[in-house]
Amino acid sequence: MPVDRPNANLRPLSLHVPEPKFRPGDTVDFSDLAVPPAGAAPRPASDAAPDSFRDLAYGLVRVLGEDNRAVGAWDPKLSPDRLRAMLRAMALTRAFDERMYRAQRQGKTSFYMKSTGEEAVAVAAAFALLPDDMCFPSYRQQGLLIARDWSLVDMMNQIYSNRADRLHGKQLPIMYSVREKSFFSISGNLATQYPQAVGWAMASAARGDTRIAATWCGEGSTAEGDFHSACTFASVYRAPVILNVVNNQWAISSFSGFAGAEATTFAARAVGYGIAGLRIDGNDALAVYAATEWAAERARTNQGPTLIEHFTYRAEGHSTSDDPSQYRSAHEAAEWPLGDPIKRLKDHLIALGEWDEERQAAMDLELAETVKAAAREAEKNGVLGHGLHQPLETMFEEVFEDMPWHLAEQRQEMLDEAKAAGLEIGR
Amino acid sequence: MTRMNMIQAINSAMEVMMARDPAVVVLGEDVGYFGGVFRATAGLQKKFGKTRVFDTPITECGIIGVAIGMGAYGLRPVPEIQFADYIYPALDQLASEAARLRYRSAGEFTAPITIRSPFGGGIFGGQTHSQSPEGIFTHVSGIKTVIPSNPYDAKGLLIAAIEDNDPTLFFEPKRIYNGPFDGHYDHPVQPWAKHDGSEVPEEYYRIPLGTAKVVRAGEAVTILAYGTMIHVVSGVVAASGVDAEIIDLRTLIPLDIDTITASVEKTGRCMIVHEATRTSGFGAELAAQVQERCFHSLEAPIERVTGYDTPYPHSLEWAYFPGPVRIGEALKKILKD
Numbered sequence: 063m064p065v066d067r068p069n070a071n072l073r074p075l076s077l078h079v080p081e082p083k084f085r086p087g088d089t090v091d092f093s094d095l096a097v098p099p100a101g102a103a104p105r106p107a108s109d110a111a112p113d114s115f116r117d118l119a120y121g122l123v124r125v126l127g128e129d130n131r132a133v134g135a136w137d138p139k140l141s142p143d144r145l146r147a148m149l150r151a152m153a154l155t156r157a158f159d160e161r162m163y164r165a166q167r168q169g170k171t172s173f174y175m176k177s178t179g180e181e182a183v184a185v186a187a188a189f190a191l192l193p194d195d196m197c198f199p200s201y202r203q204q205g206l207l208i209a210r211d212w213s214l215v216d217m218m219n220q221i222y223s224n225r226a227d228r229l230h231g232k233q234l235p236i237m238y239s240v241r242e243k244s245f246f247s248i249s250g251n252l253a254t255q256y257p258q259a260v261g262w263a264m265a266s267a268a269r270g271d272t273r274i275a276a277t278w279c280g281e282g283s284t285a286e287g288d289f290h291s292a293c294t295f296a297s298v299y300r301a302p303v304i305l306n307v308v309n310n311q312w313a314i315s316s317f318s319g320f321a322g323a324e325a326t327t328f329a330a331r332a333v334g335y336g337i338a339g340l341r342i343d344g345n346d347a348l349a350v351y352a353a354t355e356w357a358a359e360r361a362r363t364n365q366g367p368t369l370i371e372h373f374t375y376r377a378e379g380h381s382t383s384d385d386p387s388q389y390r391s392a393h394e395a396a397e398w399p400l401g402d403p404i405k406r407l408k409d410h411l412i413a414l415g416e417w418d419e420e421r422q423a424a425m426d427l428e429l430a431e432t433v434k435a436a437a438r439e440a441e442k443n444g445v446l447g448h449g450l451h452q453p454l455e456t457m458f459e460e461v462f463e464d465m466p467w468h469l470a471e472q473r474q475e476m477l478d479e480a481k482a483a484g485l486e487i488g489r
Numbered sequence: 490m491t492r493m494n495m496i497q498a499i500n501s502a503m504e505v506m507m508a509r510d511p512a513v514v515v516l517g518e519d520v521g522y523f524g525g526v527f528r529a530t531a532g533l534q535k536k537f538g539k540t541r542v543f544d545t546p547i548t549e550c551g552i553i554g555v556a557i558g559m560g561a562y563g564l565r566p567v568p569e570i571q572f573a574d575y576i577y578p579a580l581d582q583l584a585s586e587a588a589r590l591r592y593r594s595a596g597e598f599t600a601p602i603t604i605r606s607p608f609g610g611g612i613f614g615g616q617t618h619s620q621s622p623e624g625i626f627t628h629v630s631g632i633k634t635v636i637p638s639n640p641y642d643a644k645g646l647l648i649a650a651i652e653d654n655d656p657t658l659f660f661e662p663k664r665i666y667n668g669p670f671d672g673h674y675d676h677p678v679q680p681w682a683k684h685d686g687s688e689v690p691e692e693y694y695r696i697p698l699g700t701a702k703v704v705r706a707g708e709a710v711t712i713l714a715y716g717t718m719i720h721v722v723s724g725v726v727a728a729s730g731v732d733a734e735i736i737d738l739r740t741l742i743p744l745d746i747d748t749i750t751a752s753v754e755k756t757g758r759c760m761i762v763h764e765a766t767r768t769s770g771f772g773a774e775l776a777a778q779v780q781e782r783c784f785h786s787l788e789a790p791i792e793r794v795t796g797y798d799t800p801y802p803h804s805l806e807w808a809y810f811p812g813p814v815r816i817g818e819a820l821k822k823i824l825k826d
Contacts, residue, residue, distance in 0.1 A: 228595060229593070257557075462631065
């Protein structure tokens with residue numbers, strides 16, 4: 063029986079599939095991107111109720127203005143020494159990335175991921191957190207470890223999966239684990255660290271501790287269920303956690319529209335959960351510092367979680383396995399209206415009369431040398447090559463605390479086969 | 490010693506462990522004030538407080554993810570997944586995170602969590618309250634799987650699981666929460682009080698993971714089973730007069746292979762009974778292990794009695810369930826030559 067449709071004259075339904083503004087070869091024009099002036103956003107008291115500052119989830123907190131001055135209520139008023147230390151950590155992160163990217167291209171390892179253009183997101187956050195606040199990073203926050211003065215050689219050993227790799231060559235390059243620096247083991251699966259960070263923060267609160275947790279994911283991974291589970295838990299238990307969304311515009315080849323950016327901001331996710339939400343200029347180290355400091359104070363005083371969207375740009379490919387020229391305009395990075403985070407902090411220090419181009423150039427040289435020396439040191443322990451740097455039987459270790467018989471049996475099988483084939487066994 | 494049913498024994502295990510170790514916390518849907526939909530956590534919140542026993546949002550992914558984070562902090566969480574059928578949203582957190590955290594961090598971080606979850610059918614739960622997904626988890630490296638079949642074992646194994654520093658799935662056969670169901674759905678169920686397995690010490694004790702138990706010694710055939718099926722098999726064996734050796738595996742990973750091979754070498758026949766779907770089920774692994782180790786002792790093909798490779802049906806539950814008729818027929822078949 064035909065259905066009687068009252069709106070029979072409607073046009074057929076159509077499906078909206080998002081499309082980024084620019085593709086390879088396109089001229090880039092970001093002039094329609096709303097960039098409010100630095101210093102314009104109000105800074106609520108750290109105990110203000112989240113629903114009293116919802117606008118901050120839709121705006122953009124900026125501290126460094128076009129004139130390279132720090133302005134407004136969010137200016138964290140850091141000493142020149144602190145600013146220089148932050149600049150140095152960001153520059154070191156970039157130098158490290160350059161070197162390790164090259165190492166991958168030279169065949170010394172299988173995989174690398176740069177954080178170019180996003181250094182402020184990790185480095186300034188690490189400066190604003192306490193050293194024992196627990197970080198649950200994604201794979202692009204190497205700046206946390208560098209800002210916490212972790213050994214570059216140790217990181218490189220991991221990247222090379224070499225004999226000195228503390229993770230025994232078990233994990234993909236750059237998926238560090240550094241308990242000593244309150245840096246959780248990186249998964250590689252997306253947003254899984256989000257509920258884990260919330261759980262850690264809940265445990266800290268349940269135990270009457272003072273430490274808080276912070277976690278990071280990309281804007282693309284906010285689509286994962288884990289993200290939403292984490293936001294629900296964080297909201298329900300008012301967990302002392304900082305939820306960072308690094309909106310670098312691209313999830314491999316999918317622009318932020320595929321995670322919902324055409325409809326609203328990522329910080330606005332916080333509004334639905336009733337938690338504090340901030341959208342900030344992620345290329346402005348002072349804004350990142352100030353937002354993190356504010357969120358940390360909220361967390362430490364039982365005001366609960368804060369979700370911070372860091373609006374930034376992934377200036378390079380997703381990883382060494384990616385070629386962004388295949389899907390986006392090569393001009394985007396240069397045209398990015400929020401500039402480069404290192405240049406902006408450098409220009410700020412120069413504007414303050416606390417730095418100059420000569421010192422910057424000298425520092426860059428020195429850091430390149432530091433990284434080079436670290437790489438030489440790490441390479442003494444071997445580079446990935448064809449792998450096999452660890453004794454074969456270690457493959458079966460650390461699956462469980464104690465090895466069950468079936469793993470011991472498989473290990474023996476492998477060793478017997480290797481021996482029969484005349485292979486070097488190792489240990 | 491006192492008489493306990495499965496629920497009481499499981500509750501007692503958690504109570505004992507929470508009193509012994511302040512790091513033990515219990516979380517899950519409805520586990521707090523209400524004490525769980527099966528009452529397994531009844532009274533725990535009142536005794537240990539809301540920061541150690543608490544209700545959670547309805548997100549299994551979140552429950553396990555949060556438990557992993559709590560474990561990384563230094564707690565020893567015992568999350569409950571209300572029905573094993575609901576565990577799939579947590580699969581990534583279990584298979585990719587909890588199970589691999591020790592390995593990927595070379596021991597820097599671990600996931601000392603015990604996931605309790607009622608599983609199995611026989612309660613007219615339809616396809617969303619009846620499944621036996623243990624085979625999905627035994628296929629994942631880095632996670633242990635435990636399934637008790639009586640109150641005494643349930644308490645001792647749960648304590649061992651909670652004390653274990655690796656993630657452990659503790660599947661509770663909900664059909665036998667209140668009594669040892671023998672598969673005769675049209676008969677009244679005996680209460681646990683009449684079964685030896687309901688004698689449970691009130692205090693702490695543990696049954697090491699990875700140890701099977703011979704629940705009936707025999708010479709004619711070895712029957713490997715766990716959970717509810719132990720009681721169904723026992724009923725069939727008693728009624729048939731066959732001198733079968735029944736082995737309650739109790740732990741699937743790690744598996745007590747020595748008890749299995751010793752028995753099959755003695756009997757020369759091996760039958761495997763589980764409620765889970767057949768293809769790639771844990772019975773397939775058992776059959777492979779027995780074939781590899783006991784080939785020359787085998788006098789008949791290994792027999793499997795399992796759930797069918799269909800979703801768990803509602804009205805046809807008792808046709809799907811590996812009940813006394815199916816087990817009895819298989820027993821005749823394996824003993825024929």
